[in-house]
Amino acid sequence: MVEVRMRVNGAVRSLEVEPRVSLLDALRDHLGLTGTKKGCNQGACGACTVLVDGERINSCLALAVQYAGREVVTIEGVAADGQAHPLQEAFIRNDGFQCGYCTSGQICSAIGMLAEHRAGVPSAVTEHLAADVELSAAEIRERMSGNLCRCGAYNGIVESIQDVAS
Ligand code: FES
Structure with a gap:
């Protein structure tokens, strides 16, 4: 297991994951952020798109351990001050x-x-x-x-x- 700290939707989160765990699975299974969806799980459909430091990525193709210290925004984090995006x-x-x-x-x-x-x-x-x-x-x-x-x-x-x- 590896400890990974990253900022997710504005809050620093710490997770213990195996190095093979995708960012998608880390978000869904470790942090309970199930708004990000798993479709193809191989980079072909875009259902798993999240923002990392403002850039869109397919989170199914990304390993969570690669994103330590980065700023991740999921669909749960796009609204602000109680207002929909x-x-x-x-x-x-x-x-x-x-x-x-x-x-x-x-x-x-x-x-x-x-x-x-x-x-x-x-x-x-x-x-x-x-x-x-x-x-x-x-x-x-x-x-x-x-x-x-x-x-x-x-x-x-x-x-x-x-x-x-x-
Ligand atoms: Fe289809 Fe990631 S789940 S691109």
């Missing part, structure tokens, strides 16, 4: 989900994606890098292509993100 509100307004299983990953990924866009990180369809240029639906689809929705709620997901990005 603007993306959570937008997903409700725009029917950005059906069964909801992928939603926590979609929202964490969208938060990271908007930060990337604002920082000028290019995407495969980027024709511009200016942070104040509106994201097109095509660019959102490209930037969110790592997050699958088996219900096919993609139109609502894109509209939700455009709602917040504009």
